[in-house]
Amino acid sequence: MPATQRRAVVIGSGPNGLAAAIALAQARLQVDVYEAEAVPGGGARSLPLTLPGFLHDFGSAVHPMAVASPFFSTLPLRDYGLEWIQPPAPVAHPLDDGTAVILERNLDDAEKALAEDGKQWRRLFGPFAERWNELAPEVLRPVSLFPRHPFLLARLGLLGFPSANAIAHFWFRSARTRALFAGLAAHSIISLEEPLTAAFGIMFAATAHAVGWPIPRGGAQSITNALCGYLASIGGRVHMSSRVDNLAALGQFEVALCDVTPRQLMAIAGNRFSPGYRRSLERYRYGPGVFKVDYALSSPIPWKAAECKRSATVHIGGTLEEIVVSEDAMRHGRHAERPFILLSQPTLFDPTRAPEGKHIAWAYCHVPNGSTVDMLPRLEAQIERFAPGFRECILERSVMSPARLETMDANLIGGDIGGGLMNLSQFLFRPTMRYYATSARDIYICSSSTPPGGGVHGMCGYNAAKVALNRL
Secondary structure (H helix, E strand, C coil): CCHHHCEEEEECCCHHHHHHHHHHHHCCCEEEEECCCCCCCCCCCEECCCCCCCCEECCCCCCHHHHHCCCHHHCCHHHHCCCEECCCCCEEEECCCCCEEEECCCHHHHHHHCHHHHHHHHHHHHHHHHCHHHHHHHHCCCCCCCCCCHHHHHHHHHHHCCCHHHHHHHHCCCHHHHHHHHHHHHHHCCCCCCCCHHHHHHHHHHHHHHCCCCEECCCCHHHHHHHHHHHHHCCCEEECCCCCCCHHHHCCCCEEEECCCHHHHHHHHHHHCCHHHHHHHHCCCCCCEEEEEEEEECCCCCCCCHHHHHCCEEEECCCHHHHHHHHHHHHCCCCCCCCCEEEECHHHCCHHHCCCCCEEEEEEEEECCCCCCCCHHHHHHHHHHHCCCHHHHEEEEEEECHHHHHHHCCCCHHHCCCCCCCCHHHHHCCCCCCCCECCCCCEEECCCCCCCCCCCCCHHHHHHHHHHHHHC
């Protein structure tokens, strides 16, 4: 069969599904993408969730991994409307004394700002930030026995394998710096006393210095729209409101790439898999969920520390010790009284997302998978702790429990935004030792349940597509 007549199908139009579709279309396959929802993007959608004129990000809002993605950076996405906005500082972390720790993008500025820990901060993160273009292709793929930069990876492994709590106490003397690092590491959504959490802190710090933590003008949908636009230009098609319950219903295809988690993969193609592979998928573990709130605001958030307005991202949780307690509770099936919160305030830098003079924000905290506890009072109490008067700014809110998140995106099992628990075994072998391949030679999985895991970078889809193309 001529290459131009080979047909590939992709299930799901999240960043990984679209990345897979683009890689397949670039190889001259006929590509059809099937999306269950009416708007493409999965976790990278922007929706009117509160009041008219307020445009909110359903999932991701700040995108260091998208701008740093080795695959996305090869695509002409600017030609399809994608414009990045770089806030002055990547991250702000307010404290109870009315000040905030600011992570400056420039390493020289960060060294000065962190005072007694400045040199240690540079010593720990500088080598990874300065060699990001070498590091990124290595870490955004499955673990390899033959890396191109073995010494750089060995350094990351040595420093990243311990717990974030241990690394923070070993490297930093100041409680302020330890709190900053704890907020970065808490993106792992596991206890900060578990192995590998230091790696998350290191990677997020490295991206902050290497590429910044930018936001796309117009919201996360701008990333999706640019990917869809480029895909259409090379012949790919996206079919909206087209839920796939069985791969067999899609007719004949050469290869299928599924941007879904193991549970959905079993539902749509389980009869094609060997008993052993099905058992492997059934053993896959999902991680904690999130409780998320989107806000329409009458004014900017009234932070006690005015420097919080320099960043689109604010980590709310107080000290390292408080964040450790919060994440340990979540990891062991409890609900923190003072939860760690990730908050985004994009309209400080992109006024197109709200009516003139008004603002939006989203915030979420980590909860046990499938939690039914209303975390709104605790979440807003934490914001009020560092921004007194915040509640008076609220015009409308959209509250999303783990169950509601899952109804809006079937990949968010129990509110799990990372595609599965990122413990040691599922870090090394995700979702199985086959990675993207399944026991059926024409079916692959390309979601965040595969390496390198969660984030808007498209590398799960790109890596899976390369494996599929090599087999073809």
